[in-house]
Amino acid sequence: MAKKDYYEILGVSRSASADEIKSAYRRMAKKYHPDLYSMKSEEERKNAEQKFKEVQHAYAVLSDPQKKQTYDQFGTEDGPSMEGFGGFNPFGGGGFTGDFADDIINNIFNAFTGGGATRRRYERDGDDIETVLNLTFEEACFGIEKEITFTRVEKCKTCGGTGAKNASDIKTCPKCGGAGTIRVGQRTPFGMMQTTRTCDRCGGEGKIIEEKCQDCKGRGRVKRQRTIKVKIPAGVDNGQMLTMRGEGNAAYTPNGANGNLIIIFKVAPHEIFTRDKYNLHLEMPITFMEAVLGARVDVPTLDGVIKIDIPEGTQHGSIIRIKGKGIKYLRKELYGDLYIKIIVDIPKSLSPSQRSKLKEVEKALEKANYEKVQKFRKKRKGL
Numbered sequence: 001m002a003k004k005d006y007y008e009i010l011g012v013s014r015s016a017s018a019d020e021i022k023s024a025y026r027r028m029a030k031k032y033h034p035d036l037y038s039m040k041s042e043e044e045r046k047n048a049e050q051k052f053k054e055v056q057h058a059y060a061v062l063s064d065p066q067k068k069q070t071y072d073q074f075g076t077e078d079g080p081s082m083e084g085f086g087g088f089n090p091f092g093g094g095g096f097t098g099d100f101a102d103d104i105i106n107n108i109f110n111a112f113t114g115g116g117a118t119r120r121r122y123e124r125d126g127d128d129i130e131t132v133l134n135l136t137f138e139e140a141c142f143g144i145e146k147e148i149t150f151t152r153v154e155k156c157k158t159c160g161g162t163g164a165k166n167a168s169d170i171k172t173c174p175k176c177g178g179a180g181t182i183r184v185g186q187r188t189p190f191g192m193m194q195t196t197r198t199c200d201r202c203g204g205e206g207k208i209i210e211e212k213c214q215d216c217k218g219r220g221r222v223k224r225q226r227t228i229k230v231k232i233p234a235g236v237d238n239g240q241m242l243t244m245r246g247e248g249n250a251a252y253t254p255n256g257a258n259g260n261l262i263i264i265f266k267v268a269p270h271e272i273f274t275r276d277k278y279n280l281h282l283e284m285p286i287t288f289m290e291a292v293l294g295a296r297v298d299v300p301t302l303d304g305v306i307k308i309d310i311p312e313g314t315q316h317g318s319i320i321r322i323k324g325k326g327i328k329y330l331r332k333e334l335y336g337d338l339y340i341k342i343i344v345d346i347p348k349s350l351s352p353s354q355r356s357k358l359k360e361v362e363k364a365l366e367k368a369n370y371e372k373v374q375k376f377r378k379k380r381k382g383l
């Protein structure tokens with residue numbers, strides 16, 4: 001089920017101020033208040049009740065700075081849940097509390113509707129699930145389709161989420177008559193006051209279940225393993241996340257939205273390449289003779305070996321940039337570059353004959369052949 005936009009529900013823009021949100025809420029809640037629909041048709045009443053709940057929920061989120069911020073950022077007030085499966089409790093954990101919404105409703109409506117029991121039933125969306133997906137360096141660079149298996153809470157198929165063995169096992173709560181709330185008299189300094197409380201028999205549901213569904217033990221939801229195919233785009237990097245909307249845990253209440261599945265990529269390092277955003281870096285050793293004389297050498301890239309020319313007199317540590325041989329940009333037809341850092345390999349432990357041949361070469365060279373050495377020694381003399 002697609003998540004409804006809370007701003008849309010209240011009919012305000014995303015930049016609306018707290019006051020604008022509040023007055024929009026009052027306006028919408030008045031419009032759909034159940035008391036105004038008590039004489040209307042069943043359909044109209046149900047529709048208004050649904051709208052009324054949505055308005056309440058939207059306001060509960062948008063009037064709470066913390067929840068609003070989370071909602072603006074993640075598209076759900078629950079944010080990216082780090083608890084995973086831990087919060088499997090239909091009435092506990094995060095989300096907003098009924099008390100909060102009750103307070104608002106009572107404050108606003110008692111004034112002009114003369115009170116009246118309001119249903120204490122609010123939609124609660126499912127929790128998000130986070131899962132880590134391991135990728136090879138190449139899979140992250142080129143993209144891949146992968147199967148992900150994870151455990152999530154789903155609506156129980158046996159009972160259709162009602163938690164009852166048979167439909168006839170769902171009964172209207174005898175204590176509250178289905179309202180979910182009961183009226184209690186309270187002695188106060190101003191005399192007896194009538195207040196409404198959540199019904200303790202049904203926990204505010206308005207219904208009780210006589211015989212519970214065997215498969216879900218009455219919870220209406222069950223843990224299930226699920227495998228889905230995920231298309232991972234080329235260019236994703238270590239630590240990046242992909243959100244699959246609605247693939248998380250089932251909603252706590254019948255009309256809530258499912259949570260999201262958040263896939264976090266863990267990309268393995270490459271044997272020779274390192275990555276800096278979309279650029280690739282490679283340290284490439286060449287022989288000291290190749291550095292001195294220049295050479296045509298093979299260079300590995302992500303899509304095969306290419307040949308490049310090392311110029312005569314290439315210095316140790318110098319960097320050669322090859323355009324477009326880096327990583328593809330995420331969702332763009334653009335590529336980073338490949339940076340090759342030259343490592344000059346100096347021969348160690350020479351044999352006597354190698355040594356004498358090299359000495360002859362050294363004799364043939366002139367001071368001018370060693371630019372850096374000359375410069376340095378001139379400075380040293382001045383000290």
Ligand SMILES: [Zn+2]
Pocket residue numbers: 173174175176177178179180181199200201202203204205206207
């Ligand atoms: Zn009850």
Ligand SMILES: [Zn+2]
Pocket residue numbers: 156157158159160161162163164213214215216217218219220221
């Ligand atoms: Zn069930």
